[in-house]
Amino acid sequence: MEHSRGRHNPYLVKTAGLFSILAGILSLAFVFYVLVVLGSYGFRVQMTSDSTALMAWVNKHTFAYSILWLHQIIFSILMIPVPFAASQVFKQHQSSRSSALATLSYLLGMVGFILMLISGIIFFASSPISARAFAHGMESARLMYDLFEATAMQLRLFGEIMISLWFLGIGLHLVRKNSIDMFGWYSFVLFLFTVIVAMGKSYNVFNWEPFLAIILAFTYVWLGWLMRQKVSRGL
Secondary structure, three states: OOOHHHHOOHHHHHHHHHHHHHHHHHHHHHHHHHHHHHHHOOOOHHHHHOHHHHHHHHHHOHHHHHHHHHHHHHHHHHHOOHHHHHHHHHOOOOOHHHHHHHHHHHHHHHHHHHHHHHHHHHHHHHHHHHHHHHHOOOOHHHHHHHHHHHHHHHHHHHHHHHHHHHHHHHHHHHHHHOOOOHHHHHHHHHHHHHHHHHHHHHOOOOOOHHHHHHHHHHHHHHHHHHHHHHHHOOO
């Protein structure tokens, strides 16, 4: 059987690591954009639970709001190749069974980012149209917006859970190699926290998603740095 080390592409891993770092920085910019830039236009996070107020605001600030979801689209595109590249680092010297689990985890990660991409596209395409229709007196536009918003939100939350499962797979690999690996144990905690936040948001119990977004942003930067370091050290 061909040695696994011979199949990795260090340039792919380093490039994907850079993408992960850039995506993490973009995620932090996403939070800054919501709280500071959109806030200067009168946007408040509480509007997300009041579709009438939100659509009235979006109709007046369509371009600014569309940039919000453009952030998510670009972020998702940057991150889609990262799970595959990361698998080349984090499944070295494993048994066939462990390698299969690593492959499954990176597929979950890729699907998670694709779901977030679809979610961003739905928001980007539907929000301005719904807001404009509502401003012209079409009462059904609010129902249309609520349907698209609920669908896109659930896609995003499910995507975040799948991404956390991918991180959990990385964590299992790292802890098996080194029982005190910091990123490995961090991945376990991240998975549990992501599930709690997603369930709370999905059932409208609490909204800790902004806090999760910040944590995930730093996680992407950390992962990208880790990938590039491992390549520099010869994996």
